[in-house]
Amino acid sequence: MGRERITGGLEAELAKHRGIEIHGGNLRIVFMWRRIRCRESLGLPVTKANIKHAALLRAAILHDIKTNTFEYGRHFPNSKHAGNYSSAKDERLGALVERYKPLKAVDITPETEDRYSRALNICVDLVGKDRLAGILLPEDIQALRAELIETRAPSTVNHYLATFAGFLAWCESNGYCMAGLAAACTRFAMSEKEPDPLTHEEFDQLIKKGCLHPQDRAAITLAVYTGLRPGELCALAVEDVDLSTGRINVTRAITAAGTFKVPKTGKQRTVLLMQPAIEACEVLMGIVAEHPKRLIRVYQNRHEWRDESVTPLLSPGTQARKRVINQWFVSTAWNTKWAAIQRRAGIRARRPYQTRHTYACWCLTARGNLAFIAKQMGHKDFTMLVEVYAKWMDDESPTELVRIWDGIRRLANAKINR
Known part of the structure; x- marks a missing residue:
């Protein structure tokens, strides 16, 4: 490789300029960009004028590279390599992620911000803080996936990849890396765990x-x-319950760290209470009737919150013997209590979340309206009910035709007898 043999003054002229070669009878320029040796044929015959033109073009390219303004496709629009090289700015991952974090934090709560920050730090450390974002390839993301899954559960890896994909999408939209990196953060398929509801017994x-x-x-x-989520149940306050109308307003959830945030969907909802739930609320409200109100802060995101003065409906202080104790159950405390209750009852151990599945399955086997159940549980629509609880919906299918036919006959008879 290199210069082909030429004669006369052309060889002397070519010797004056570095990075100018002859290839296939035409001039070719050579330069380094992002640690890659790039060679591009100009399609120009070897003349003194063309050699000087090639030298000026190479000098312009080197200037653009030095000032971080080089765009491969602009200089070589017809090159087969133009689509392989990103025109991204040369920025290191470590610096970019520190710029991204406070921008992302605007939309999330402080605790979620901590979780995101840990996930981003782990991913960036594995890929390399000093790596230039512009030279990352989908292969680098695939290598990250492989390294993460070696020592972590699929659910944890998927959280890391989802968080990192958001960061890469931001990099793509701002021109720091090539397109397609965020899409390379493919989540791992997880075995679907069927709901394991409690039986009535x-x-x-x-x-x-x-x-x-x-x-x-x-x-x-x-x-x-x-069907409340455990975090919603533990965050309930006396002020959320309206016994006169049989309703609970679900306006907050408590996190593992004991902070409060809006419910998972970001929206408040009203849950209509069956008679057993109304009676349970009456008992809980009677137990904490003399408890003082507590001032809490409920986060919408890092910069938005509301302060409330409320009485915990479900408080560890009711049964506690210690003088210093939390006034609200957090996930670890509730999990411990739930496990002890199951152990004393002598039933198969389940996660606390299965009480939510129990509500859904009991409602479905009782032929409850899908849209109503989905609204009660805080789902956007009943799609998730169909996907997750199809087995419990099918359990009633042998009698469904009879029920529908009876309904049709009643409607028909009512119209005939008018």
């Missing part, structure tokens, strides 16, 4: 044998008959 055992305190019996009854 198991629920009865929980209430009668597992619960030692009226607060526990009322809390589990409320969880099963409302």
Whole structure:
């Protein structure tokens, strides 16, 4: 490779300029960009004038590279390499992620910000803080996936990849890296775990044998008959309950760190209460009737929140023997209590979230309206119900035709008899 043999003054002229070669009888320029040796034929015959032109073009390219303004496609629009090289700015991942974090934090709560920050730091450390974003390839992201899954659970890896994909999408939109990197953050397929609802017999055992305190019996009854998420259940306040109309306003959830945020969907919702849930609320409200109100802060995101003065509906202080204790249950404390109740009841251990699945499955097997159940549970629509709880919907299918036919006959008879 290199210069082909030429004669006369052309060789002397060519010797004056570095990075100018002859290839296939035409001039070719050579330059380094992003640690890659680039060679581009100009399609010009070897003349003194063309050699000087090539030298000036190379000098312009080197200037653009030095000032971070070089665009491969602009200088070589017809090159087969133009689509392979990004016109991204030369920025290091470590610097970019520190710029991205405060911009992302505007839309999330402080605790979520911490989780995102940890995930981003891990991914950037594995890829390399000093790597230039503009030279990253989908292969680098695939290598990151492979390294993450070696020592972490698929659910954890998927969280990291989703967070990193958001960062890469921001880099793409701002021209710091080539397009397609965010799409390379493919999540790992996870085995779908079917809901494992309580049977009515198991629920009865929980209430009668597992619960030692009226607060526990009322809390589990409320969880099963409302389908609240555990974080929503533990964040309930007396002020959220309206016994006159049989409703609960779900306006907040509590995090593992004991901070408050808006519900998972970001929207408040109203849950209509069945009779067992109303009775459970009456018990819980009676237990905390003398408890003082607590000032809490509920975060919408890092920069938006509201302050509330409310009375915890479900408080560890009711049964606690210690002097210093949290006034609200957090996930770890509730998980511990739930596990002890199951153990005393002698039923198969489940996660606390299964009380939410129990509500959905009981409602579906009772032929509840899908749209109503989805609204009660805080879903956008009933698509998730169909996907997650199809088995419980199918359980009633043998009698469904009879029910529909009876309804049609009643409507027909009513119209005939008018």
